[in-house]
Amino acid sequence: MPRFSFIRASYILLCLLTLSPGALLAAPPEGYRFLPLTAAAEQASAANKPMLLYFGRYGCSTCRKMHAEVFSDTAVNKQYNTEFVLAYVDTESGNRIRLANGETTTEMQFATRSRILGTPTFIYFSPEQKPLFKKAGFQSIEQMARYGDFVAQGHYRTMSLQDYLASL
Amino acid sequence: MLRIAVLCLGLASLTAQATDRWAFEAKTAVTGSPVSGVYPHLDGAGRKHVAVAENSVAAVWEDNRSRTPQVYVALKANDREQFSKAMQVSDGSEAYEPAIVSLPKNRFVLAWEQDGAVHARVMNEDGPGAPVKLGSSTSSHVSLASFGERVFAAWREQQDRRWFVKVAALRVPGARKLSVESVTPVEAAGLETRVLFPSIAVNEAGLSVAWEDRRAGHTRLLISHSPDQARSFGDPQHLNEFLSNRNQYDQGNGVTRVALASFAQDEILAAWMDKRRGGLGYGIFAALGSDGGAIFGPNEKVHGEEGDQQPHYNPAVAGNPNGDFVVAWDDFRRGDSDIWLSAYNEDEEWSQDFSPPVASGGGEQSHPAIALDNQGRLHLLWMERGDMDSPGRLWYSRGIPR
Numbered sequence: 001m002p003r004f005s006f007i008r009a010s011y012i013l014l015c016l017l018t019l020s021p022g023a024l025l026a027a028p029p030e031g032y033r034f035l036p037l038t039a040a041a042e043q044a045s046a047a048n049k050p051m052l053l054y055f056g057r058y059g060c061s062t063c064r065k066m067h068a069e070v071f072s073d074t075a076v077n078k079q080y081n082t083e084f085v086l087a088y089v090d091t092e093s094g095n096r097i098r099l100a101n102g103e104t105t106t107e108m109q110f111a112t113r114s115r116i117l118g119t120p121t122f123i124y125f126s127p128e129q130k131p132l133f134k135k136a137g138f139q140s141i142e143q144m145a146r147y148g149d150f151v152a153q154g155h156y157r158t159m160s161l162q163d164y165l166a167s168l
Numbered sequence: 169m170l171r172i173a174v175l176c177l178g179l180a181s182l183t184a185q186a187t188d189r190w191a192f193e194a195k196t197a198v199t200g201s202p203v204s205g206v207y208p209h210l211d212g213a214g215r216k217h218v219a220v221a222e223n224s225v226a227a228v229w230e231d232n233r234s235r236t237p238q239v240y241v242a243l244k245a246n247d248r249e250q251f252s253k254a255m256q257v258s259d260g261s262e263a264y265e266p267a268i269v270s271l272p273k274n275r276f277v278l279a280w281e282q283d284g285a286v287h288a289r290v291m292n293e294d295g296p297g298a299p300v301k302l303g304s305s306t307s308s309h310v311s312l313a314s315f316g317e318r319v320f321a322a323w324r325e326q327q328d329r330r331w332f333v334k335v336a337a338l339r340v341p342g343a344r345k346l347s348v349e350s351v352t353p354v355e356a357a358g359l360e361t362r363v364l365f366p367s368i369a370v371n372e373a374g375l376s377v378a379w380e381d382r383r384a385g386h387t388r389l390l391i392s393h394s395p396d397q398a399r400s401f402g403d404p405q406h407l408n409e410f411l412s413n414r415n416q417y418d419q420g421n422g423v424t425r426v427a428l429a430s431f432a433q434d435e436i437l438a439a440w441m442d443k444r445r446g447g448l449g450y451g452i453f454a455a456l457g458s459d460g461g462a463i464f465g466p467n468e469k470v471h472g473e474e475g476d477q478q479p480h481y482n483p484a485v486a487g488n489p490n491g492d493f494v495v496a497w498d499d500f501r502r503g504d505s506d507i508w509l510s511a512y513n514e515d516e517e518w519s520q521d522f523s524p525p526v527a528s529g530g531g532e533q534s535h536p537a538i539a540l541d542n543q544g545r546l547h548l549l550w551m552e553r554g555d556m557d558s559p560g561r562l563w564y565s566r567g568i569p570r
Contacts, residue, residue: 109209119422
């Protein structure tokens with residue numbers, strides 16, 4: 001099965017430098033400060049903040065459901081807008097991404113090679129730009145809050161996400 | 169473990185049966201050995217990166233060998249074993265997503281995006297003609313189709329915050345001269361929402377252009393037919409059957425990257441990536457159109473059951489006047505990505521998937537482009553990388569019908 005690996009996710013964060021100027025966001029949730037991936041990675045690095053990378057798709061029904069039922073939550077909004085730098089990639093767009101190794105590719109090809117099977121897919125990164133874990137599909141308000149706490153409060157430094165969730 | 173072993177044996181057997189369709193010759197390098205920092209791409213709209221003329225085959229791609237992305241072409245004469253040295257086609261700051269088609273008398277027409285505008289030029293074995301700018305400074309995603317001496321280009325363009333699919337009829341009166349006869353928007357009013365990656369096909373019954381359309385609030389594939397050589401277009405029709413209303417948020421499953429090709433005298437093959445299988449990722453689906461694409465039949469799943477648990481990417485299509493047609497794509501059902509093919513069998517059903525031995529095995533083999541000549545020979549161009557992040561190279565192989 002396609003797999004998420006820290007090596008692949010490291011590539012995601014560390015290799016990206018700039019997005020083409022014409023790159024536009026397709027459909028991230030309203031009320032959130034989602035940025036193109038490179039700008040988000042640079043901002044996260046400069047601010048020493050964790051980053052949430054959201055792979056979405058224009059018209060994705062599960063994304064819409066999360067926007068309406070989860071991202072609309074005031075606490076989720078406050079937590080993620082305050083404690084995270086937010087990045088959005090449209091998995092079907094032709095927006096170009098320029099990589100640090102000199103390669104220019106599209107968001108769609110980037111998502112393909114990152115083995116993103118479905119949307120939404122969320123990848124959490126530590127302030128040290130280390131990919132921590134991936135979550136695919138619908139996530140509830142409670143789940144998003146707990147994932148956010150696990151990363152933003154630094155629990156990832158001492159335990160796995162599974163252990164953290166079991167401890168609650 | 170036993171179950172896996174049985175499955176593997178079954179897959180090997182199926183593959184052996186299906187590879188009988190074409191015998192592929194040894195692969196030929198289109199680009200040299202991988203160079204650190206150089207990344208070739210075959211990502212054009214409609215995936216028309218290889219074309220066949222009477223005396224030669226041509227491949228077109230983008231890479232950054234000159235430190236910036238530019239478009240290159242290489243030719244292989246039928247009596248030569250190697251491709252020519254890559255020739256740079258674009259001459260701007262950056263260029264992307266090229267396409268190529270052939271014309272009689274050993275000519276090729278190439279199109280690409282350069283500094284945000286779509287360009288085209290004609291070339292033959294002696295070299296290229298002057299480039300011609302087809303679209304405005306906000307045009308991209310160009311695709312080409314040819315039929316006899318007629319050449320058409322389709323692209324997307326943004327004007328005054330509205331998006332258009334535009335189609336140009338091109339004239340190639342000489343060996344290396346190209347001019348624009350007409351440019352017509354498929355929908356005159358344009359759209360507030362984006363259109364993406366149009367693909368075009370033409371035959372004696374007319375011309376069809378299909379694209380990704382976001383006006384419905386999600387992506388659908390629309391197709392429009394022109395019976396009069398791109399002077400007018402019919403109302404766009406749905407190409408993909410979309411599954412919707414599975415919940416209140418669902419307006420339809422995802423679809424993307426449609427490719428068109430003409431086959432027989434008046435038929436059109438369309439293939440695309442389609443997420444109707446839910447959590448399995450993209451499948452490859454197709455539809456066959458008659459009367460030059462004026463009427464399309466039902467959607468058909470192209471890939472077989474043996475790859476049904478995997479996502480599939482980058483579909484390319486080809487057909488010829490004899491009625492042959494084939495779909496190519498890549499997927500990583502074996503771990504690394506390989507090239508896969510399917511065509512109708514004698515029962516007029518999509519065959520078992522088959523992976524040409526030259527385009528499978530170690531490393532990542534991906535991004536196929538294909539052309540079928542009048543003898544039914546399948547010309548296959550693809551990209552190979554050690555892994556998805558490493559420098560790549562392009563290969564070509566010709567499949568001879570058995």
